[in-house]
Amino acid sequence: MTALLEAEAISYRSGGRILVDNVDLSFASGSFNIVIGPNGAGKSTLLRILCGELHPTTGSIRWNGEPLHSIPAWRLAHRRAMMPQASDLNFPFTVFEVASLGVEGTGRGLTREDRQRLALDALEEADVAHLALRNYQSLSGGERQRVHFARVLAQLKAGQSLERQQVLFLDEPIASLDLKHQLSLLQISRRLAQDGLTVVAVLHDLQLACGTADELIVMQAGRLVARGKPDAALTPQRMAEVFGVEFVAPGPASSPWRLVLEGSRRPAPASPTAGSGLADR
Numbered sequence: 001m002t003a004l005l006e007a008e009a010i011s012y013r014s015g016g017r018i019l020v021d022n023v024d025l026s027f028a029s030g031s032f033n034i035v036i037g038p039n040g041a042g043k044s045t046l047l048r049i050l051c052g053e054l055h056p057t058t059g060s061i062r063w064n065g066e067p068l069h070s071i072p073a074w075r076l077a078h079r080r081a082m083m084p085q086a087s088d089l090n091f092p093f094t095v096f097e098v099a100s101l102g103v104e105g106t107g108r109g110l111t112r113e114d115r116q117r118l119a120l121d122a123l124e125e126a127d128v129a130h131l132a133l134r135n136y137q138s139l140s141g142g143e144r145q146r147v148h149f150a151r152v153l154a155q156l157k158a159g160q161s162l163e164r165q166q167v168l169f170l171d172e173p174i175a176s177l178d179l180k181h182q183l184s185l186l187q188i189s190r191r192l193a194q195d196g197l198t199v200v201a202v203l204h205d206l207q208l209a210c211g212t213a214d215e216l217i218v219m220q221a222g223r224l225v226a227r228g229k230p231d232a233a234l235t236p237q238r239m240a241e242v243f244g245v246e247f248v249a250p251g252p253a254s255s256p257w258r259l260v261l262e263g264s265r266r267p268a269p270a271s272p273t274a275g276s277g278l279a280d281r
């Protein structure tokens with residue numbers, strides 16, 4: 001399959017350190033890719049480079065063969081949306097206004113009513129429509145995260161007025177969410193990927209990552225150490241090397257990865273997300 005987005009030998013240096021080190025990656029349209037790795041591995045930096053927010057120190061990124069840096073910002077806003085790890089807003093925007101930020105500047109040719117409808121639909125999808133008139137700053141962490149998910153959904157939907165091939169970047173999008181909303185966000189993203197959206201997400205939950213991703217991207221100390229289907233990318237040896245912890249490999253298909261807690265030598269209880277519909281896909 002032809003790659004929609006391709007990164008060739010990208011590196012990023014800052015403060016005298018190499019945060020991303022000579023990474024080659026390509027993403028096919030409609031693929032669901034999850035980036036995993038320990039804290040400080042360079043996952044967020046990689047996402048920010050791939051979405052065009054940071055310019056790589058060396059290397060290049062192409063969108064359908066076109067250099068990413070040559071694509072004007074307004075056009076890029078139609079092609080990709082980024083949900084960052086943390087999003088503080090210093091103004092007392094309502095939830096509706098935050099979701100509407102996603103459609104400002106995108107959706108050329110759409111009427112004001114169309115854009116409002118897109119923002120409201122996205123709030124519904126992210127299960128925060130009932131908070132539409134609330135001050136964003138008064139929301140809980142999980143509610144804020146869902147509002148930002150609505151914002152990126154609205155942006156992509158509006159962007160479809162101009163661009164059919166799109167990428168959604170999600171940086172730890174479920175970090176503050178309860179279990180129901182974690183699964184819901186991933187299921188919505190998966191459904192969109194089945195419809196052709198390319199998704200690149202950073203996750204720390206390895207159960208959910210393995211159950212959701214078409215491809216895992218494993219990062220360690222700025223380097224890409226593995227890329228491939230979850231079973232191939234996450235061998236027990238690699239888990240131990242990358243995360244510095246011992247894992248028991250899965251047995252039957254439905255059995256989850258299990259962590260060996262130091263001292264006990266017995267597998268810890270399975271994560272509450274194990275065996276979810278996502279894992280059994």
Ligand SMILES: Nc1ncnc2c1ncn2[C@@H]1O[C@H](COP(=O)(O)OP(=O)(O)OP(=O)(O)O)[C@@H](O)[C@H]1O
Nearest residue numbers: 014015017019037038039040041042043044045046
């Ligand atoms: N602007 C910067 N200047 C110098 N170092 C930075 C800068 N931004 C990030 N870093 C460092 O680069 C490394 C990679 O950061 P990054 O946020 O990409 O990691 P991560 O894999 O997303 O980590 P986490 O899982 O903790 O979110 C970290 O050690 C971080 O402290």
